[in-house]
Amino acid sequence: MSVTPVVARLVGACVATAVAAPAAPAVSAPPQVFAPGVISGPANDAAATFTPDGRTVYFFRSNHEDYDILASHFDGARWSPPVLAPFSGRWRDLEPAMSPDGRYLIFASSRPADDRGRAPDGHWGGQVHAGKGGSLWRVDRRGDGWSAAVRLPDAINFSDATFSPAIAADGTLYFMAATGAQGHFRLYRAPYAHGAYGAPQPLPFSSGAWSDVDPAVAPDQSFIVFSSTRPPASKTLDVFVAFRDGAG
Template structure:
């Protein structure tokens, strides 16, 4: 989740949008060797604030994402116009409270997101205690497609809102919800799954590879639940890095670190799957390397890029998961439904 980054990735700092920032998705000035992440819609969606957690409509023509700093978090929407993305606008169901981390149902008919809005009308905003103190809390809320708009948000039941520290939803094809919340014993975040059966959510259970011994966050599950990408503080590094775990029959294989090409020296988190379910979009503090010495003209270009988006705050990057998916597919055993 985004607003907890006071410890996971440093305090969030809002910068003003550079007046000359391009309104389109220009080619990123970054390493584009095979397997290297590329920045998503620089200066439009990836801007100078913290931008994270993109949720793409199934047809890939719209994206809802979180834009935040240390004081506020809001869900924005952008529409694809050919090869470019429109200037983001506040989503119709967001803006009044601290909202973040949207996630589409795979068929696009509804969307779930995190908010600290009061659980009951007239109540107090949700607060929680984690990371050593009182923080803005969060519960999961759902909005339904209504023609070209959305319904009023409805809080989901306690089965998927077990406490006020419930964040980072991801939706499976059968409606089951994955999310993160704090472990009652260790206090660390870990991953949970709430099955959807007989028209209702059943009590969430922790994932077997997320035992509360290390911090696990931000699950992005495949629609068929054959794999999940998530952030974790487990080894080889101490900070939050990206991992992938695959189904193994009725269980799960050991999570695999996605490597140093994808995981930068900063924080890499908030993974989300793209419409093809084979591309992962994630948030990273990485910046484009600068070669010295350089010309004064190049210094001007580098500075303009820094003001537009390349400032070390979270930006959204993407990379193909195909090498891991192909390897897993070649050795995957049959499994029953979860």
């Protein structure tokens, strides 16, 4: 894959989705606050993911201590006041990702593997983050509701700091996980076939020399957008895009 900086700066906790040509990233209309006063408010609202019909949005809201996944519905004229998702509310739940077919949703959570006891610690950036570890969980659509949350296999949750899922059209899972002495985040890809994930592999450009975070992958996996501390970024996060070369 070739990695190119996107002509944009990540300011605060902003999540964007864009389609750009490799040679000259196109700039569309200026970004606008989404549903101000209803969905976007004084708290930190991030990681919006939509059902295939675009009429329901799931996102997480935090005040730096509580992290909850909320849902809002569009009635054709306006978005409804967000309500707590039925699978959220007890643990630090964040970064929901809807499957392209709308049949399931994957999210990051601090909940322990057996859903009892205390939230695990997370290790990244050379520090221990007490009670703020993360692993990936899945809920399946059941009529108008959702199943109980199920933790993804240990092969996926190999790090106690596994976050930011993104799902391609064929079910391939992308995510970030912290490893190594410095605890930098790397981006990983796990193929999905016959109801099971293959072994996750780091993306070839994500070496761990810098922190690469928050992947957003095209449905056909032709490109991936992510944030990183790599040059020319320094202590901030810049937005980058990587285009797929052949099978790489």
